[in-house]
């Protein structure tokens with residue numbers, strides 16, 4: 080892991096969204112971890128605790144490695160509460176693909192976080208779980224949200240068919256579309272497509288929009304198409320991530336491969 084902070088090769092503004100393009104994925108992840116520390120240190124200078132929503136997926140691993148390494152990060156985790164962005168429905172916490180397992184491995188087993196509010200993905204009363212999680216989220220200031228982007232443009236598990244920019248709910252259960260389930264198969268510990276759950280809990284786009292700062296990370300050629308759509312086509316729930324262009328204090332950090340299909344005016 081190279082720990083040298085490198086400047087982006089290009090920074091631009093797409094409406095409200097700040098976009099930074101780095102040569103490599105590792106550079107973008109390191110930059111995300113630095114930006115997160117700055118945001119959280121400023122927050123903790125003004126309030127006793129900070130509340131952070133954590134994403135999962137390949138895009139988050141290096142950033143979480145930096146954040147949880149005491150030689151890299153000076154965060155006072157005893158003043159930070161963590162929340163899930165999403166979780167599969169009906170999967171036990173110790174399932175290798177569960178997001179609880181992911182965040183235990185990459186975060187909460189490594190730092191002394193004040194409290195991490197897990198979504199009880201295989202709890203008996205999923206509707207009540209949504210309502211309770213929403214109540215907790217609404218009762219506090221949400222300071223920072225980490226995000227990745229799905230191959231179909233989803234944020235969290237808001238796939239195009241269920242994405243609603245003005246959702247009345249903050250937490251809901253959704254059915255995952257086939258592109259999404261394929262992505263879960265190729266990037267997580269599910270052995271077969273039929274093992275990938277059909278349904279999941281997700282923070283809605285209203286909840287994501289309510290967070291004060293967002294840091295969205297995406298890497299690799301596989302994301303190039305959706306990054307192009309997200310940044311150059313109309314803002315629409317058909318590409319849920321396009322909403323970030325209208326979210327104040329949102330930042331997108333990508334590598335050169337993910338930026339490779341952007342039109343020329345993005346590289347001038």
Ligand code: GLP
Pocket residue numbers: 134135136137138139164165226227228229233234235236262266297298
């Ligand atoms: C999953 C998660 C999303 C995440 C996405 C990004 O689908 N449900 O919350 O944003 O992965 O994937 P990756 O980080 O592998 O690019």
